Amino acid sequence: MDTFWEKLQSIDRRWVYLMVGIAVIFPFIVPIHFPLSITPEARSLYDTVEALPDSSVVMLVFDYYPSTMAETEPMAVAAARHFFKKNCKIITLSNIPLGGPSMAEEVTRRVAKEFGKTYGVDYVNLGYKYGYVSVMKGMATSIESVFPTDNTGTPLKDLPLMQRVKSYKDIAFLFEVADNATADFWISIVNAGYGLPMGVGATAVMAPKFYSFYGSKQIVGLLGGMKGAAEYEVLIGHPDAAFRGMDVQSLVHLLIIFMVVLGNIGFFISRQHKRRIKI
């Protein structure tokens, strides 16, 4: 007859899904408020933006697909809030055809409304152009040659902000929010080639790779996944979606650790039990 531990080894995976499901929903009903620490990478990004002079022009790049919005959008929203709070002028663009330009439009319009900013004067959405390597290289010479119009088809010469911004030379800082390899190209082409200081907000899956860029000082700061987004929300004093999600994140992590430990105990006990039966 199977022992409890042996049964545990062959449990239907749907029970695990159910437990994870309950762990995800529970904190939305009863908030737990797990503590949240700030990492040096997020602090460094915040300090760099804080040190930007008034009315600096910054580039906020929306290089993520809608499928990773849960992690990436809170970073973009928090960064846009910080930039507008510092009275920076924001230029957005995307190298992602599926949803990138519309997410840039939605996020910047929503945050601009909170701060009473005007399109064309305080922020511009350049939209999307195919071929990110040529886009990144082309903007070093002339932004207008790559993007003759903004996302809605308005010529750049008709937008007051774009009359003072011609190339990377007129941009003080770039923040790339990414869920794919375009972030590597922003670092290797734009930062290394043209010296534009930049920070990266990456999905958790990508984040470990970007620690090496932070270590080599190619990026001034890094937000890794939902945790990084939550840290930035706390730093700018505006806890939002990512901060609320971190309660769930911590609870599910505890559940996963519990299941990994339980599974290993079960494995070793049932192995010992089988050995005893053989003897």
Added chain:
Amino acid sequence: MSSIELFQIWIMAFFTLALFSFLYKDNPIYKFAEHIFAGLTAGYQVGLVWDTVIIQKLWDPMLGGKWILIIPGLLGLLMFARFWSRYSWLSRISLAFVMAVTSGVVLTTQLHGLVLPAMKATMLPLWNDAGLEAAVMAVVVVVGVMATLIYFYYSKEHVGFIGVTAKVGIWFIMIAFGAHFGFTVMGRVSLLIGRVQFLVEDWIGSFSHIF
């Protein structure tokens, strides 16, 4: 909340729940959602590339007098020769062009932007103003890089000093894999949180506007 917004939220909720239904078992509702997603993605991408590349970058400038663009246009058309076995060799001309340009751009940017800065960041001074912690970290970085490189050095058998160093390299690699796995778990859980956040806050929140 407008009726359009309500409709959008319910459509989103339907497709989210349809995809989650796969967790129980494969079913026709999941298949329906999957096919809709694949079809929409392909259609949207074709439309977008047609507008942003063919029209904006090729057709309109050509009509404006930039007839030189007929060359990249022809190179693009040659790609379609792959559909006919007799003429498929023609597509190699375009592919050769793409490969040459990509190699030229990627080689220089990878070397200048990724490899050299990473090497520079590995050559750290042991004693500087940053103190003892920085010195210890510098040693860890150098030992980690050397040991990992030796693990991937296959021209000499991994015995003796080389063997011990390669084993140290495996430890560094395993720690890196652990960090990657931990972050991957966080990423996947985040995606689930995003969907549940939508279902709890937006979809269930919309009930009060309907019922």
